[in-house]
Amino acid sequence: MTNIKDLAQHCGVAVSTVSRVLNEHPDVSEETRQKVLRAASELHYIPNTSARNLVRTTSDTIALLVKGVNNPFFAKLIKVLEREIAQSGYTLELHQMDTSEDELRIGAQLTNERKLIGILFLGGRFNYSPEELSLIKVPSVFCTYTNSFGTLNAESYSSVAIDDKNAARFAVDTLISRGHRRIAILTDNQDDHSISELRFQGYQDALKRHNIPFDPTLVACTGTFSDMGAIYRATSELIERDRSFTAIFAIADLMAVAAIKALSDHGRRVPEDCSVVAIDGLELSEYLLPTLTTLVQPVEDMGLACANILIELIESRGKHRQVTFETLLREGGSVRRLNE
Amino acid sequence: MTNIKDLAQHCGVAVSTVSRVLNEHPDVSEETRQKVLRAASELHYIPNTSARNLVRTTSDTIALLVKGVNNPFFAKLIKVLEREIAQSGYTLELHQMDTSEDELRIGAQLTNERKLIGILFLGGRFNYSPEELSLIKVPSVFCTYTNSFGTLNAESYSSVAIDDKNAARFAVDTLISRGHRRIAILTDNQDDHSISELRFQGYQDALKRHNIPFDPTLVACTGTFSDMGAIYRATSELIERDRSFTAIFAIADLMAVAAIKALSDHGRRVPEDCSVVAIDGLELSEYLLPTLTTLVQPVEDMGLACANILIELIESRGKHRQVTFETLLREGGSVRRLNE
């Protein structure tokens, strides 16, 4: 493998000169510049990243710390993130965390190996104390969830999200405005300080505003966003437990898919016998039968925002900021007006 | 940041001794071992990866070069891959390639930066010459596609795949055995040397074996695996072009989803008016209405195989090998026997 020393020798110049050429420093004559460049290409010179990072005491890799990689909503997000990051000359590392508790631990560990210049958190919970957050020593951005529980001040963290509570409220409002009053909810969790809890709160809020009593028997917890079987079973139990509900609010599109199947298997058709509304706006949902009525998250814009905020932080061109995106109701065929 | 020198100084030993302790070399007294370990934890010592990699002239990162990250079949695969790789102490880097032509170029480039010890190729084409392949100077595995076109010998590359041609033939056979003869195909491409072409060949084979003439008007090319809109449009055009087909073979589950929607929008119900069979076996497909009849790829096993082969190559514990997995027909509700 050719290194910078070989180039120097080959050209009859000093290594420092070669380095200057390679790093596009000024103060190097056009003649030597060409000479070095030609040698570099002839000898197939490729810089050694480790050596460079060692002396520069940085790296070029950003870590994506994600819980539930196979969540289809993340797929598009990851696509956008990688593209943006690559375009800015950085590299994306993928790390999976199994529990939300891992996220800070893994983050802190990776940070310390000094091979990271930034972290993107995706799909975890978010109720950190300032002390916990300070374990992360590199710029980071929380994707798809924000500091809705904690006590962090806006100068100390960055996030990109929708207003989950509000979106959930809007989704449930949509059902209520169509005459539904017995509305079940299909959620991952009620109290894990993740978006699940926020959306659950939004559900409760909507009911309260319309003076509809909250009925815990209408809550189906799946404990997962991606395990279709578990979601199906949770819905089935709900159906067997209570036959009075006329609508389901699923906090994610994929949950709605499993729910619709469970309803169908129990002889209840959507939307005739039960309406369904969800949050996500997957492309897929437009191609289901019936098409899903869902609140669309602007996933592309969210990905761009995540990447840009992080890169600005890394290049110290920006300060921490929190971005909240609007969701848009996409009406499909899964909701029906209830006749009195 | 504490480094190995600080530890040495703090303990009153040489850096080499500290290094030995940290790398679990033998030949170091229990006493000093404890002393160093205690100091390391007290001073929050974290090794510098760049320095280590520099002197060892390796790294710990494996690159995943993927075309179409948002392909839902890949989601689960990536999940398994990351877990296996992380468990073996390596790190996974994500790189997206836009065109299949990128794949070798990007691979070669990354290889050369010497920050990579292995590459996983996912979702590209595969018709390389030995010369092209030799550009990649680190162990690599081709996931989900194999050397079905080229001239590589088995000692020079590794791959994990299903027998795409055979699977497609089986899928189409299933339709034929149910009485279908006018069978349309929904494919990404006919001649791009990727799995699309293989599956297309399998389709043609099945027809030939049953003396059903191949009709090009029954071929709908989408040019994509993941853009639902494009798939929908391609199917719509097919429907408007020919109303005689009684079944569709979609080379991927997601294509089948879009196709079923297109059929429905044109007043044709599945399976009553048209049967649909696909390849993939996404979990999702079991929860559609109707459930999809599809050939299941053992995605979990495939992921494990990819990771294991690569890791064995890296640790030079294994030789190149090609693994082909069996697919399994999962009968859903999207196929119906045709009455004569």
Add this chain to the structure above:
DNA sequence: GTAATTACTGGAAACGTTTCCAGTAACGTT
């Protein structure tokens, strides 16, 4: 009691860069 082995340790080179500092030559300014 000497030699050979073992157990442990320290010093220093090496990995491939970047960057600081000093230096030379040519040129323009006074």
Add this chain to the structure above:
DNA sequence: AACGTTACTGGAAACGTTTCCAGTAATTAC
């Protein structure tokens, strides 16, 4: 003619490790 500036270049230190080599002390073998 002396001086400052500019344009360019080389030497060497530094980044934080690992690993080779040599060396000492203690133990074992004869």
